[in-house]
Amino acid sequence: MEQVKIGIIGGTGVYRLPGVQDLEKRSVATPYGKVTLNVGTLGGKRVAFLTRHGENHSISPGRINYRANIWAMKMAGVKQLVATACSGSLNPAFPAGSYVMLGQFIEFTKNRAASFYDTDGTNPIKIAHVDVTYPYCNRLGQVVVDAGAALGFKIHTGATYCCCEGPRFETAAEIKMLRLLGGDLVAQTNYPEVVLAREAEICYAAMGIVSNMAAGIADEHVSAVELTSVMKGLFDNVQAILAKTVEMMDERDECWCQTALAESFL
Numbered sequence: 001m002e003q004v005k006i007g008i009i010g011g012t013g014v015y016r017l018p019g020v021q022d023l024e025k026r027s028v029a030t031p032y033g034k035v036t037l038n039v040g041t042l043g044g045k046r047v048a049f050l051t052r053h054g055e056n057h058s059i060s061p062g063r064i065n066y067r068a069n070i071w072a073m074k075m076a077g078v079k080q081l082v083a084t085a086c087s088g089s090l091n092p093a094f095p096a097g098s099y100v101m102l103g104q105f106i107e108f109t110k111n112r113a114a115s116f117y118d119t120d121g122t123n124p125i126k127i128a129h130v131d132v133t134y135p136y137c138n139r140l141g142q143v144v145v146d147a148g149a150a151l152g153f154k155i156h157t158g159a160t161y162c163c164c165e166g167p168r169f170e171t172a173a174e175i176k177m178l179r180l181l182g183g184d185l186v187a188q189t190n191y192p193e194v195v196l197a198r199e200a201e202i203c204y205a206a207m208g209i210v211s212n213m214a215a216g217i218a219d220e221h222v223s224a225v226e227l228t229s230v231m232k233g234l235f236d237n238v239q240a241i242l243a244k245t246v247e248m249m250d251e252r253d254e255c256w257c258q259t260a261l262a263e264s265f266l
């Protein structure tokens with residue numbers, strides 16, 4: 001089967017990529033369930049695209065089949081993966097409408113299958129302790145930043161992303177705590193996706209898109225309706241940044257991420 005080297009995962013508000021041509025749906029069977037990838041041509045290159053929450057935003061953050069999604073990308077041949085992450089902001093330097101590359105994460109999720117190497121000893125899987133000192137691929141992230149710059153968009157870098165369980169939004173006290181811990185953005189779905197990509201030895205970069213200020217920072221309630229409306233307004237720009245990123249990516253590029261498991265087994 002044709003190998004597709006570039007993957008894109010669209011988060012909240014990014015349910016389709018209008019620029020993709022020759023689109024075909026490819027069903028991929030994984031050990032974790034079936035995944036439908038949209039395979040097509042974007043920016044002159046073949047890409048595999050999937051929507052994290054399903055095409056109708058029908059899967060809640062804790063129930064997304066993260067392992068199936070990343071496994072399907074790996075099986076398709078993906079070596080470099082760019083994702084979007086609609087986020088609330090804890091940092092006034094990143095107001096609504098900002099684009100911010102994720103640099104670190106802190107996670108507060110509760111019950112998610114977060115590893116391909118999670119075993120109780122009764123199967124032949126060996127435990128892997130993968131390194132996530134720097135969980136996002138800086139090399140690939142820089143391509144996204146450069147693509148934004150080429151289109152006239154400032155894309156900030158180095159955000160610490162806090163991943164909460166959801167689907168409820170956070171309390172003002174939780175947001176205050178996350179800010180004290182050094183968080184910049186908050187949302188509910190980048191973990192364990194980022195870690196699974198590292199385990200799958202795929203270069204992974206995620207662009208945070210700020211939809212609103214988080215609870216207690218803005219002087220109002222956090223509204224999913226408002227979040228949707230902001231994301232709709234930004235969609236054309238996000239689509240353009242993704243297309244330009246793919247155009248500027250080199251399918252042959254590789255880095256440490258693609259051998260991340262080499263020193264992960266005891």
Ligand SMILES: [Zn+2]
Binds near residue numbers: 202
């Ligand atoms: Zn990399």
